[in-house]
Amino acid sequence: MATIHDVAARAGVSPATVSRFLRGQRVRSPEAIQAAVDELGYWPSAAAQSLKSGRTRTIGAVVPDITNPYFAAVVKGMESVARRQRYRILLANSEESSEQEDEVIADMVRQVDGVILAPATEQDQTPMHVRDADVPMVFIDRDLADGEQFDAVLVNNYDGARQAAAHLLGLGHRRIAAISGNQDTTPGRCRRDGFVETLATGGVDIRPDHDLIGDFREASGYQLTMVLLSLPEPPTAIFTANNLMTLGALKALNDMRVDIPAQISLIGFDDLDTGPLLRPPLTVIDRPMVEQGVLAMRLLLRRFDEQYADDIPRRIVLDTKLVERASTAPPQEETELPGRRTGRTRSL
Amino acid sequence: MATIHDVAARAGVSPATVSRFLRGQRVRSPEAIQAAVDELGYWPSAAAQSLKSGRTRTIGAVVPDITNPYFAAVVKGMESVARRQRYRILLANSEESSEQEDEVIADMVRQVDGVILAPATEQDQTPMHVRDADVPMVFIDRDLADGEQFDAVLVNNYDGARQAAAHLLGLGHRRIAAISGNQDTTPGRCRRDGFVETLATGGVDIRPDHDLIGDFREASGYQLTMVLLSLPEPPTAIFTANNLMTLGALKALNDMRVDIPAQISLIGFDDLDTGPLLRPPLTVIDRPMVEQGVLAMRLLLRRFDEQYADDIPRRIVLDTKLVERASTAPPQEETELPGRRTGRTRSL
DNA sequence: CCATGCTCTGACAACGGTTTCAGTAGAGGA
DNA sequence: TCCTCTACTGAAACCGTTGTCAGAGCATGG
Numbered sequence: 001m002a003t004i005h006d007v008a009a010r011a012g013v014s015p016a017t018v019s020r021f022l023r024g025q026r027v028r029s030p031e032a033i034q035a036a037v038d039e040l041g042y043w044p045s046a047a048a049q050s051l052k053s054g055r056t057r058t059i060g061a062v063v064p065d066i067t068n069p070y071f072a073a074v075v076k077g078m079e080s081v082a083r084r085q086r087y088r089i090l091l092a093n094s095e096e097s098s099e100q101e102d103e104v105i106a107d108m109v110r111q112v113d114g115v116i117l118a119p120a121t122e123q124d125q126t127p128m129h130v131r132d133a134d135v136p137m138v139f140i141d142r143d144l145a146d147g148e149q150f151d152a153v154l155v156n157n158y159d160g161a162r163q164a165a166a167h168l169l170g171l172g173h174r175r176i177a178a179i180s181g182n183q184d185t186t187p188g189r190c191r192r193d194g195f196v197e198t199l200a201t202g203g204v205d206i207r208p209d210h211d212l213i214g215d216f217r218e219a220s221g222y223q224l225t226m227v228l229l230s231l232p233e234p235p236t237a238i239f240t241a242n243n244l245m246t247l248g249a250l251k252a253l254n255d256m257r258v259d260i261p262a263q264i265s266l267i268g269f270d271d272l273d274t275g276p277l278l279r280p281p282l283t284v285i286d287r288p289m290v291e292q293g294v295l296a297m298r299l300l301l302r303r304f305d306e307q308y309a310d311d312i313p314r315r316i317v318l319d320t321k322l323v324e325r326a327s328t329a330p331p332q333e334e335t336e337l338p339g340r341r342t343g344r345t346r347s348l
Numbered sequence: 349m350a351t352i353h354d355v356a357a358r359a360g361v362s363p364a365t366v367s368r369f370l371r372g373q374r375v376r377s378p379e380a381i382q383a384a385v386d387e388l389g390y391w392p393s394a395a396a397q398s399l400k401s402g403r404t405r406t407i408g409a410v411v412p413d414i415t416n417p418y419f420a421a422v423v424k425g426m427e428s429v430a431r432r433q434r435y436r437i438l439l440a441n442s443e444e445s446s447e448q449e450d451e452v453i454a455d456m457v458r459q460v461d462g463v464i465l466a467p468a469t470e471q472d473q474t475p476m477h478v479r480d481a482d483v484p485m486v487f488i489d490r491d492l493a494d495g496e497q498f499d500a501v502l503v504n505n506y507d508g509a510r511q512a513a514a515h516l517l518g519l520g521h522r523r524i525a526a527i528s529g530n531q532d533t534t535p536g537r538c539r540r541d542g543f544v545e546t547l548a549t550g551g552v553d554i555r556p557d558h559d560l561i562g563d564f565r566e567a568s569g570y571q572l573t574m575v576l577l578s579l580p581e582p583p584t585a586i587f588t589a590n591n592l593m594t595l596g597a598l599k600a601l602n603d604m605r606v607d608i609p610a611q612i613s614l615i616g617f618d619d620l621d622t623g624p625l626l627r628p629p630l631t632v633i634d635r636p637m638v639e640q641g642v643l644a645m646r647l648l649l650r651r652f653d654e655q656y657a658d659d660i661p662r663r664i665v666l667d668t669k670l671v672e673r674a675s676t677a678p679p680q681e682e683t684e685l686p687g688r689r690t691g692r693t694r695s696l
Numbered sequence: 697c698c699a700t701g702c703t704c705t706g707a708c709a710a711c712g713g714t715t716t717c718a719g720t721a722g723a724g725g726a
Numbered sequence: 727t728c729c730t731c732t733a734c735t736g737a738a739a740c741c742g743t744t745g746t747c748a749g750a751g752c753a754t755g756g
Contacts, residue, residue, distance in 0.1 A: 051712080368705090
């Protein structure tokens with residue numbers, strides 16, 4: 001572990017001169033210094049550099065769950081931008097828990113130059129700690145109740161859900177269910193609002209027992225779909241508020257041998273790599289994923305440029321897109337679900 | 349940004365005493381110091397601590413691609429163990445490129461206490477840099493040609509591929525194709541060897557034009573499947589060497605309206621979250637994922653314990669498991685005789 | 697009353713860089 | 727020849743923390 005002093009001694013100059021050479025300034029004996037660097041395999045100590053400079057060239061990324069393909073894609077986008085600027089990424093999962101998020105952020109905030117965070121809830125206190133440490137932060141995917149003071153890269157959740165609702169209404173569905181995510185997160189709340197309000201505008205008031213709240217995890221998608229299937233009058237269409245809950249719903253419907261879309265239509269928020277290959281191929285509300293990570297990192301790095309450091313917060317809102325595949329169709333006149341008494345006619 | 353000096357001044361003691369208090373030693377005025385810490389919101393500088401101690405409490409994780417669900421799961425396993433021990437994770441993608449891997453590792457090696465690496469190739473030179481920096485390293489998923497000197501968590505790739513081949517032979521297939529991964533990676537080589545050699549043992553010599561080499565990415569699975577379908581005598585079964593190539597193959601077969609498993613059976617290495625939901629549900633060789641990350645991190649942290657620091661390298665090899673679903677079945681027709689030319693153009 | 701031992705203390709020197717400051721060498725002009 | 731200016735140099739201070747070391751305070755025992 002050679003230090004700058006070793007290099008200096010070998011090259012016959014002072015450490016200051018080596019430092020200058022390494023930072024690109026002109027010196028008298030560049031060859032000798034370069035040779036010493038090469039021979040010793042010298043690499044500066046990041047700890048020493050960041051102690052002196054106050055900068056770590058490291059960005060903290062805190063997401064609820066890296067195994068969610070959406071967040072994996074976001075992180076990948078972040079990483080590609082960061083690496084080009086020689087920044088590194090410190091990764092942490094919050095497991096959708098404010099407490100855990102708070103803990104990992106408190107732990108990392110003193111050793112990063114900035115943070116990109118998908119807050120576990122809108123009432124999160126975490127951002128205040130980051131604020132106190134005077135570290136720039138960008139929200140991604142989720143906002144805070146009073147988040148306007150921070151940069152953010154979001155999607156138009158309300159409009160995406162509106163598209164989903166309009167699609168189902170357009171197909172003729174009237175008995176429509178929603179499996180929403182945590183209502184204390186931005187996407188959870190906005191997607192439910194957008195969906196329910198659009199239904200209402202279209203003349204359909206969602207029934208209370210069709211308006212279920214989950215937690216963005218696969219298990220909750222599965223369980224709540226089971227609940228819907230056990231109702232006396234199950235819905236003819238289901239909207240699930242994220243990719244994992246869509247998967248859970250699909251599993252439940254498969255397990256119960258429900259024919260999609262003949263018996264029940266399914267539309268989810270977020271696409272999946274395997275979306276087109278599923279049985280049936282899923283109709284979804286798609287949105288940029290890698291791009292969100294790219295934009296968030298650009299926003300953050302911009303803050304390190306003194307020129308822009310004090311700009312007012314920028315909030316980028318990306319559009320969603322309806323991707324029609326085969327999991328949605330007009331409702332059948334009569335829907336019979338397995339295990340249900342036959343001969344029953346349902347009217348709208 | 350309060351420093352330990354500020355705390356010391358406020359508490360009326362010296363910085364050394366504050367430091368001692370924080371590290372759990374007995375001091376005379378713990379209350380005053382604690383109060384000062386709380387009032388100032390003091391948190392020690394990680395940079396200063398690591399400069400002084402030479403430890404960073406940070407682990408580098410380098411994987412080919414975090415959006416591969418397998419690596420996302422591995423990283424999650426690593427992270428869960430690391431957090432409990434108050435270690436952090438520096439994440440980097442190598443994009444399956446030795447050069448990029450080398451670059452990110454060189455960049456991070458001076459600021460981590462250890463590295464967990466899925467090497468891009470078996471001939472990788474990277475490990476030598478890590479070695480020179482005297483940083484413990486654990487391989488995951490992939491090994492090195494001369495990797496015995498490092499800890500590793502691997503799976504029995506050869507045996508997994510053997511299971512796949514035996515499964516297809518047992519179903520009666522004789523015209524069998526393999527889409528393998530990079531042959532300069534451990535899983536790429538071992539899975540191909542295990543598959544091809546098991547076929548040979550079963551009396552089936554794989555045809556050269558059925559023995560294709562890809563690169564573990566979805567696009568290569570897609571393209572090579574297209575190649576297979578364009579052969580005069582396409583295979584009746586295909587083995588794909590990882591999850592992404594399986595997905596690619598599935599897309600190609602779907603696009604070409606090939607009936608799985610009636611016309612072609614498909615078996616892949618690695619399960620997917622959506623595996624059971626795909627059309628058809630995939631028969632796969634499954635292996636532990638999160639657990640691999642957990643084990644790798646434990647192996648690494650163990651090295652920081654002086655008691656075990658110099659133990660001989662431990663190499664954990666986990667077993668795979670055949671998961672039979674609906675993408676494999678006996679071949680529809682009798683095995684073709686070599687050289688038999690039918691009038692069929694594309695019908696299988 | 698003094699010697700001894702124990703516990704706790706602060707001053708100070710690192711750790712490995714970067715930056716400031718006060719030079720010095722050498723080129724060029726008078 | 728001497729002076730000025732420019733371009734580079736090394737010594738030293740500093741970033742925030744921890745470990746060493748000598749010593750202070752206090753209780754105990756002889």
